[in-house]
Amino acid sequence: xxxxxxxxxxxxxxxxxxxxxxxxxxxxxxxxxxxxxxxxxxxxxxxxxxxxxxxxxxxxxxxxxxxxxxxxxxxxxxxxxxxxxxxxxxxxxxxxxxxxxxxxxxxxxxxxxxxxxxxxxxxxxxxxxxxxxxxxxxxxxxxxxxxxxxxxxxxxxxxxxxxxxxxxxxxxxxxxxxxxxxxxxxxxxxxxxxxxxxxxxxxxxxxxxxxxxxxxxxxxxxxxxxxxxxxxxxxxxxxxxxxxxxxxxxxxxxxxxxxxxxxxxxxxxxxxxxxxxxxxxxxxxxx
Numbered sequence: 001x002x003x004x005x006x007x008x009x010x011x012x013x014x015x016x017x018x019x020x021x022x023x024x025x026x027x028x029x030x031x032x033x034x035x036x037x038x039x040x041x042x043x044x045x046x047x048x049x050x051x052x053x054x055x056x057x058x059x060x061x062x063x064x065x066x067x068x069x070x071x072x073x074x075x076x077x078x079x080x081x082x083x084x085x086x087x088x089x090x091x092x093x094x095x096x097x098x099x100x101x102x103x104x105x106x107x108x109x110x111x112x113x114x115x116x117x118x119x120x121x122x123x124x125x126x127x128x129x130x131x132x133x134x135x136x137x138x139x140x141x142x143x144x145x146x147x148x149x150x151x152x153x154x155x156x157x158x159x160x161x162x163x164x165x166x167x168x169x170x171x172x173x174x175x176x177x178x179x180x181x182x183x184x185x186x187x188x189x190x191x192x193x194x195x196x197x198x199x200x201x202x203x204x205x206x207x208x209x210x211x212x213x214x215x216x217x218x219x220x221x222x223x224x225x226x227x228x229x230x231x232x233x234x235x236x237x238x239x240x241x242x243x244x245x246x247x248x249x250x251x252x253x254x255x256x257x258x259x260x261x262x263x264x265x266x267x268x269x270x271x272x273x274x275x276x277x278x279x280x281x282x283x284x285x286x287x
Contacts, residue, residue, distance in 0.1 A: 015151035023215035060261030088269035092245035104231030
C-alpha cells in the first residue's frame with residue numbers, strides 16, 4: 001500500500017498519519033483471540049500497572065505469536081513505513097499496550113527517541129511507531145494525544161527522573177529491585193517533558209487525538225510529543241504498537257543492554273506480506 005504525495009507531506013509536517021479501517025473485523029478478531037493467553041502469562045515481558053495485577057503492556061510477542069509475526073510484515077503497514085523512513089526496516093520493538101476498563105493508567109507526556117538513544121545507543125530518530133487499534137478508541141478510554149509538529153524541533157532534553165525519590169515512591173513494590181529499564185515501561189516514565197515546555201508546545205501547535213474503530217492505524221514519528229490519560233470507560237482498550245527502525249540505524253548497544261524483547265538486535269530487513277485478495281481499499285487520512 002503506497003502513500004500518496006499528500007499523505008507523505010502531511011506526515012512530514014505533522015509527525016503523524018491516521019488511516020481508518022485498515023484491517024477488517026475478521027483480522028482484528030484473530031488478533032484479539034490470542035490476547036487472553038498473552039496477558040495471563042507470567043513473564044518479564046509482561047508489565048503490570050502500579051496495582052500489581054492489572055496488565056499494562058506485553059512486549060516482543062511478534063516473535064512467539066503467529067498472528068503478530070504476520071502483522072509486522074503486512075504490506076499495509078510495512079510499505080507505508082518504508083515510504084516514510086526511506087529505507088528498508090526491521091522491528092526494533094513490538095508491544096501490546098492495554099488500558100484496562102476503569103483502571104488503565106496514564107502514559108506521561110514524552111518523546112520516544114530519547115529512550116532509545118539513552119537506553120540502547122540509537123544514533124538517529126530514523127524510526128517510527130505504527131499503532132493498530134485492536135479495540136474501538138474513544139474519548140473515554142485513554143486515546144493517544146499528540147502534539148502535531150512537535151517532532152520538527154528534535155529531541156527535547158527532559159529531566160531524567162530515574163533518581164528522583166518521589167518518582168521511586170510511586171513505583172510498584174514488585175519492581176522496587178528491578179533493573180533501571182523498568183522505569184521506562186511503567187506509569188512513571190524516566191524521561192518526561194517539562195510542564196512549562198509542554199504548555200508552550202501545545203500553545204504553539206495544539207493537540208490532536210486520533211480516534212476510530214478497531215482496525216484503524218496510526219503512524220507517528222519517534223520525536224513526536226505524545227501521552228495518554230486513564231481509561232474511564234467500562235471496556236478495555238488494547239493497541240498493538242510496532243516500532244520500525246531503519247536497517248541503517250541499528251543501535252550500538254551498551255554492554256549492559258536492555259532485554260531483547262525491548263530492543264531487538266535482529267536487524268534483518270523485513271519482507272512484505274501482501275494483503276489478502278479482495279480486501280477493501282483503506283480509508284484516506286483523517287487530520
